[in-house]
Amino acid sequence: MSIWYGWNACYFCRMSVNKEVRRITTNTVQEMKLRGEKISMLTSYDYSMARLVDAAGIDVILVGDSASNVMAGHETTLPITLDQMIYHAQGVVRAAKRCLVVVDLPFGSYQGNSKEALNSAIRIMKESGAHAVKMEGGSEIRESIQRILTAGIPVMGHLGLTPQSIYKFGTYQVRAKEEQEAERLLSDAKVLDECGCFALVLEKIPATLAAQVTSSIDIPTIGIGAGSDVDGQVLVVNDMLGYTEDFSPRFLRRYMNAGEQIHNAVSRYVSDVKSGEFPNEKEKY
Numbered sequence: 001m002s003i004w005y006g007w008n009a010c011y012f013c014r015m016s017v018n019k020e021v022r023r024i025t026t027n028t029v030q031e032m033k034l035r036g037e038k039i040s041m042l043t044s045y046d047y048s049m050a051r052l053v054d055a056a057g058i059d060v061i062l063v064g065d066s067a068s069n070v071m072a073g074h075e076t077t078l079p080i081t082l083d084q085m086i087y088h089a090q091g092v093v094r095a096a097k098r099c100l101v102v103v104d105l106p107f108g109s110y111q112g113n114s115k116e117a118l119n120s121a122i123r124i125m126k127e128s129g130a131h132a133v134k135m136e137g138g139s140e141i142r143e144s145i146q147r148i149l150t151a152g153i154p155v156m157g158h159l160g161l162t163p164q165s166i167y168k169f170g171t172y173q174v175r176a177k178e179e180q181e182a183e184r185l186l187s188d189a190k191v192l193d194e195c196g197c198f199a200l201v202l203e204k205i206p207a208t209l210a211a212q213v214t215s216s217i218d219i220p221t222i223g224i225g226a227g228s229d230v231d232g233q234v235l236v237v238n239d240m241l242g243y244t245e246d247f248s249p250r251f252l253r254r255y256m257n258a259g260e261q262i263h264n265a266v267s268r269y270v271s272d273v274k275s276g277e278f279p280n281e282k283e284k285y
């Protein structure tokens with residue numbers, strides 16, 4: 001027996017025939033590169049934010065391990081666990097009706113060996129319902145990427161500033177400014193393309209290098225602090241909405257000042273409660 005979902009949809013086939021919501025897939029973002037349409041990506045970590053972000057027309061939501069910083073208050077992305085990433089991803093997936101949902105494999109869940117990497121990716125896909133995973137690194141994680149892809153799980157790569165390696169880099173400064181590191185990054189990008197990754201995040205690298213990578217590989221590049229000659233852009237949603245006031249890198253454009261607005265709203269609420277002005281007659285039963 002099938003459950004009726006309206007004139008265009010039944011329980012078993014509602015995604016393919018629902019005319020109102022066409023799901024963005026990994027193929028869609030690859031087609032966007034081909035036709036020169038820029039890809040928009042933002043992070044989200046919970047149901048309420050993801051619902052707003054999805055409804056506003058974003059193409060890809062990244063459940064980033066930046067949740068470790070902006071949701072849990074850690075200094076780095078290293079402490080967040082696979083269970084915690086799955087918890088964040090579950091809320092986002094419940095909210096996302098149209099966009100593609102990609103989830104970061106957290107530090108320590110894939111670096112050990114390719115079997116561990118596959119198990120972690122399977123847990124994310126099975127327990128959250130997400131559509132793809134993202135992994136930081138180049139040729140050194142090639143075997144793990146291939147094993148995950150063989151299981152039918154799409155992988156997004158991530159090169160340049162890879163925050164899971166912050167203690168190796170020692171700083172959050174721009175990466176690959178020197179020729180040797182730039183050559184290595186270009187060669188890693190080609191490896192990820194050849195392996196079958198469906199897209200590649202380029203974080204905090206010179207714009208000229210990002211442009212060179214973008215024109216040298218077939219898969220879409222999505223930049224954060226990588227200039228405009230890439231196939232798409234990503235920002236951390238809390239940063240671009242202005243929740244975080246103490247973080248102002250050059251690449252960050254703030255689209256609102258949520259920190260200030262929330263502060264003002266909470267102050268007004270406190271004062272209304274203290275003065276007895278809230279609740280009023282209409283707000284009572």
Ligand code: KIV
Nearest residue numbers: 043064065066201234
């Ligand atoms: O975790 C994250 O938010 C990210 C983006 C900055 C690309 O990896």
